Amino acid sequence: DTGVSQDPRHKITKRGQNVTFRCDPISEHNRLYWYRQTLGQGPEFLTYFQNEAQLEKSRLLSDRFSAERPKGSFSTLEIQRTEQGDSAMYLCASSLVAGRDTDTQYFGPGTRLTVL
Amino acid sequence: LAKTTQPISMDSYEGQEVNITCSHNNIATNDYITWYQQFPSQGPRFIIQGYKTKVTNEVASLFIPADRKSSTLSLPRVSLSDTAVYYCLVGDTYNQGGKLIFGQGTELSVKP
Numbered sequence: 533d534t535g536v537s538q539d540p541r542h543k544i545t546k547r548g549q550n551v552t553f554r555c556d557p558i559s560e561h562n563r564l565y566w567y568r569q570t571l572g573q574g575p576e577f578l579t580y581f582q583n584e585a586q587l588e589k590s591r592l593l594s595d596r597f598s599a600e601r602p603k604g605s606f607s608t609l610e611i612q613r614t615e616q617g618d619s620a621m622y623l624c625a626s627s628l629v630a631g632r633d634t635d636t637q638y639f640g641p642g643t644r645l646t647v648l
Numbered sequence: 649l650a651k652t653t654q655p656i657s658m659d660s661y662e663g664q665e666v667n668i669t670c671s672h673n674n675i676a677t678n679d680y681i682t683w684y685q686q687f688p689s690q691g692p693r694f695i696i697q698g699y700k701t702k703v704t705n706e707v708a709s710l711f712i713p714a715d716r717k718s719s720t721l722s723l724p725r726v727s728l729s730d731t732a733v734y735y736c737l738v739g740d741t742y743n744q745g746g747k748l749i750f751g752q753g754t755e756l757s758v759k760p
């Protein structure tokens with residue numbers, strides 16, 4: 533399967549714990565995005581990378597959230613001191629943008645986080 | 649980013665053609681219209697994208713009138729497996745940092 537993969541698919545943690553999610557984009561895709569989705573809502577943008585550079589962060593991304601894409605390939609999203617309000621599906625997407633192309637994003641299956 | 653309005657839900661029967669209309673009155677010159685499909689507990693899946701007139705692929709057709717203030721996603725002969733949430737998005741994702749702005753989407757229910 534050459535699509536976007538995310539690990540783990542499900543994570544249950546206790547409030548106050550740190551969690552880290554991994555996203556492997558489609559090979560050679562230069563953009564990588566993180567979104568968060570709560571029940572009944574559409575996904576909300578969190579942040580995105582062009583290669584290894586983090587170019588934009590949403591105001592939703594509090595200081596407890598950090599994302600990296602150290603070599604421009606896979607990315608990690610860490611949440612420190614988790615809160616119950618962090619419970620959501622965390623989605624990763626990737627795209628290949630060259631020149632003035634439109635940006636078609638391909639999503640992974642998501643990581644379902646439950647904070648107890 | 650242009651805001652979109654689409655019906656919250658729609659019902660259909662197997663074999664019917666389904667048309668989901670999205671309004672985007674404030675669409676900008678550089679904006680494209682993109683539709684995604686999402687099944688429960690899965691990430692959204694790209695369906696189709698267009699700028700004007702009509703676009704067709706193996707899954708759907710997208711109709712965009714000349715004023716581009718609305719668009720219609722057409723799904724031919726739906727099956728039970730087309731039951732999903734459909735999102736209409738409008739934006740110039742290259743210049744606007746790539747982020748997609750999702751609304752609540754249209755929950756399509758296909759019945760036998």
